[in-house]
Amino acid sequence: MVDRANRPSALSSTTASGPEAQVDINGQGGSQKVVATLPSGESVEVMLFGATVTSWKSDGGKTENLWLSEKADLTGGKPVRGGVPVVFPVFGPPPKSGHPTSSLPQHGFARGSRWEFLGKSTSEDVASNSVKLDFGLDRSGLSEESRKAWPSEFGLVYSVTLSKESLQTVLTVRNEGEESFEFQFLLHTYFKIKDITKLEVTGLLGVEYVDKVLNASTHTQSDNSLKFTGEVDRVYKSIPQDTTSILEDGKPRFDIIRDNVKDTVTWNPWVEKAKSMGDFSPDDGYKNMVCVEIGAVDGWQKLDKGEVWEGGMLVKSLL
Numbered sequence: 001m002v003d004r005a006n007r008p009s010a011l012s013s014t015t016a017s018g019p020e021a022q023v024d025i026n027g028q029g030g031s032q033k034v035v036a037t038l039p040s041g042e043s044v045e046v047m048l049f050g051a052t053v054t055s056w057k058s059d060g061g062k063t064e065n066l067w068l069s070e071k072a073d074l075t076g077g078k079p080v081r082g083g084v085p086v087v088f089p090v091f092g093p094p095p096k097s098g099h100p101t102s103s104l105p106q107h108g109f110a111r112g113s114r115w116e117f118l119g120k121s122t123s124e125d126v127a128s129n130s131v132k133l134d135f136g137l138d139r140s141g142l143s144e145e146s147r148k149a150w151p152s153e154f155g156l157v158y159s160v161t162l163s164k165e166s167l168q169t170v171l172t173v174r175n176e177g178e179e180s181f182e183f184q185f186l187l188h189t190y191f192k193i194k195d196i197t198k199l200e201v202t203g204l205l206g207v208e209y210v211d212k213v214l215n216a217s218t219h220t221q222s223d224n225s226l227k228f229t230g231e232v233d234r235v236y237k238s239i240p241q242d243t244t245s246i247l248e249d250g251k252p253r254f255d256i257i258r259d260n261v262k263d264t265v266t267w268n269p270w271v272e273k274a275k276s277m278g279d280f281s282p283d284d285g286y287k288n289m290v291c292v293e294i295g296a297v298d299g300w301q302k303l304d305k306g307e308v309w310e311g312g313m314l315v316k317s318l319l
């Protein structure tokens with residue numbers, strides 16, 4: 001479990017002596033983004049559209065950790081192809097009928113809605129060198145179409161905390177209505193990597209998964225690591241261990257630590273699917289990305305009136 005030093009409820013800025021993180025709001029309209037940079041050079045960029053993290057640089061700002069398509073729409077016109085889109089309240093294509101999410105688009109409305117920037121807070125301990133950015137979305141921020149499709153009253157706070165070696169992203173969901181509702185949640189993270197053929201994902205041994213490439217059949221991970229030799233689209237469920245790791249050429253590259261969520265999707269579109277997506281570029285960009293997406297997507301999370309749920313991830317860049 002992740003130790004959450006900066007909880008999402010602490011929205012006010014704390015004054016600390018010494019150099020502080022720089023936080024700016026850049027761009028106009030649908031392109032507006034919040035950019036935070038630590039005195040040591042690490043940075044994060046978060047678009048208000050979708051609260052999508054589109055860049056996370058570690059190693060003093062020298063290493064970009066997230067893949068972003070060259071044709072990603074960064075104007076707020078459609079969900080961003082790359083970075084960390086937030087999937088809520090439904091993962092994948094919604095159930096065909098009979099569920100309150102059934103009329104929503106694939107992966108829900110959060111990644112296609114404009115969030116509000118609620119503010120920043122810096123760590124009281126300057127030595128720990130971190131900054132937390134909070135974003136909010138509720139029913140009033142939805143398009144008319146989404147409001148019609150999903151009747152529930154909800155409040156989301158998404159907290160993005162940048163530290164020297166890590167990025168933490170946590171979603172808080174509050175039921176602000178009279179009726180209970182159900183949701184799924186996923187952080188659709190596109191990691192930037194050097195070569196998909198030299199990549200391994202570990203920490204999934206013995207875990208049951210649904211293979212969407214093989215007609216949604218169920219399997220159990222029997223190899224110590226997942227390697228990529230073609231299209232991969234798997235939903236690993238109820239993972240007992242907290243950490244899933246990405247290794248490049250046998251060396252640890254990222255540790256992804258789940259916080260109050262148990263599932264993880266692994267995705268690489270490979271040659272044909274990459275070509276078929278209009279906003280995926282370059283065509284061979286699939287060689288330089290892998291999606292390892294933590295979340296709660298097996299079944300539903302239920303929230304009764306007034307209840308709050310919180311979950312997310314801590315990613316460590318291990319260079």
Ligand SMILES: O=P(O)(O)OC[C@H]1O[C@@H](O)[C@H](O)[C@@H](O)[C@@H]1O
Nearest residue numbers: 106107188212233234265267293
């Ligand atoms: O094109 P989208 O909606 O961003 O989805 C991309 C992929 O997202 C993954 O999470 C799904 O498991 C895949 O099935 C899907 O193709």
